[in-house]
Amino acid sequence: MYTTQMDAAKHGIITNEMRSVAEYEDIPVEKLSSLIAEGKVVIPANKNHKCLKPYGIGNSLKTKINVNLGTSKDCLNLDIEMKKVMAAVNMGAESIMDLSSFGDTKKFRRKLTAECPAIIGTVPIYDAVVYYNKALKKITSKEWIDIVRMHAEDGVDFMTIHCGINRSTAKAFKQSKRHTNIVSRGGSIIFAWMELTGNENPFYEHFDEILDICREYDVTLSLGDACRPGSIADSGDVSQISELVELGRLTMRAWEKDVQVIIEGPGHMPLNEIKSNMELQQTICKGAPFYVLGPLVTDIAPGYDHITAAIGGAVAATYGASFLCYVTPAEHLRLPTLDDVKDGIIASKIAAHAADIAKGIPHAKDWDYDMSQSRRELDWDKQFDLAIDSEKARRYRAESKPEKEDTCTMCGKMCAVRNINKILRGEDVDIMD
Numbered sequence: 001m002y003t004t005q006m007d008a009a010k011h012g013i014i015t016n017e018m019r020s021v022a023e024y025e026d027i028p029v030e031k032l033s034s035l036i037a038e039g040k041v042v043i044p045a046n047k048n049h050k051c052l053k054p055y056g057i058g059n060s061l062k063t064k065i066n067v068n069l070g071t072s073k074d075c076l077n078l079d080i081e082m083k084k085v086m087a088a089v090n091m092g093a094e095s096i097m098d099l100s101s102f103g104d105t106k107k108f109r110r111k112l113t114a115e116c117p118a119i120i121g122t123v124p125i126y127d128a129v130v131y132y133n134k135a136l137k138k139i140t141s142k143e144w145i146d147i148v149r150m151h152a153e154d155g156v157d158f159m160t161i162h163c164g165i166n167r168s169t170a171k172a173f174k175q176s177k178r179h180t181n182i183v184s185r186g187g188s189i190i191f192a193w194m195e196l197t198g199n200e201n202p203f204y205e206h207f208d209e210i211l212d213i214c215r216e217y218d219v220t221l222s223l224g225d226a227c228r229p230g231s232i233a234d235s236g237d238v239s240q241i242s243e244l245v246e247l248g249r250l251t252m253r254a255w256e257k258d259v260q261v262i263i264e265g266p267g268h269m270p271l272n273e274i275k276s277n278m279e280l281q282q283t284i285c286k287g288a289p290f291y292v293l294g295p296l297v298t299d300i301a302p303g304y305d306h307i308t309a310a311i312g313g314a315v316a317a318t319y320g321a322s323f324l325c326y327v328t329p330a331e332h333l334r335l336p337t338l339d340d341v342k343d344g345i346i347a348s349k350i351a352a353h354a355a356d357i358a359k360g361i362p363h364a365k366d367w368d369y370d371m372s373q374s375r376r377e378l379d380w381d382k383q384f385d386l387a388i389d390s391e392k393a394r395r396y397r398a399e400s401k402p403e404k405e406d407t408c409t410m411c412g413k414m415c416a417v418r419n420i421n422k423i424l425r426g427e428d429v430d431i432m433d
């Protein structure tokens, strides 16, 4: 028997989850197993999440995306939120993070792990604040850790734990005078708790206890980046790098107990800094999968941050990130609507696919080959079927009908594709008649 996927891999045991992932990724299961043993791939798979379709996360595999959802004060209906979750899964999200911040969060979390096949992640810090419903400084160290145990029992596959911001990194943060301070929600809560109580970060102080819980249920630790840059001005600063070094140390401790680990990353970051940042993370955290929140390559585009994040995400995944957290057009502005969620997912899926092509994932280009072939053949139905957003592609053409069916309204009878096909078939070309 084994405890975690990493424990199994270290002992040469091939699990059902490994077989399923190897088949999906089209790689030998023995190769996958050795990557898991080294910590370079994780399969988040809590033993209590019985309906899970397992996915592997690691930079030698297809890039995966996460979608953040969950109940809030303005959206408390569990069935509506569950519909959003299943819509996200149908659009290709491999992972859902339940960031519920109001109401009966346990009920929704259990509904997710009972009904949703995607990888389920949570941030226990958010939930602790809702669950205990008392002044922040009154929450005890034990109570923070109890929430981690509760989420593990509920079947959560991975948890963001903000354990990198300990007294030492908090001191570096206070001394460095950042442009945008701390923008991580969980990071801001635990930093405030540390300042209010004078205590060490409980997730850092009791890290071994957290590892024991993760080992028991096979929860993958997502080491949170409380000090991720919230503006390009803070990118790569002392706070970000001090925390990353701490996360590297904690990764080694987790691996000693066979606990699977992913590392969370930036944040806001200029395009030219992304490659070196991904390489630095790979070095410091010994190749542990990198989970990036963006990176947003500029700060000036509220309303379009799915685009700023997709640009950064494509570059980050090309150079080492394995897991992209989606960003919607509502980022920095409001709770996303269903349309915002859809736009965010499509943008992240494009970034992930673009990176998979760039890093040479086997067969990643096949989809593009088929699409370009259907374009050459002016086979509109096939183009719609292959489109990453079939509904939008179909709607756009329907809303702008051309005079000739074998053209579109962009160039009409000057359609290069149509005219070259005609010439190559030995036919005349009718542009002006």
Ligand code: SF4
Pocket (backbone or CB within 6 Å): 407, 408, 409, 410, 411, 412, 414, 415, 416, 417, 418
């Ligand atoms: S009309 Fe122009 S844009 Fe439209 S399919 Fe032909 S070449 Fe492409």
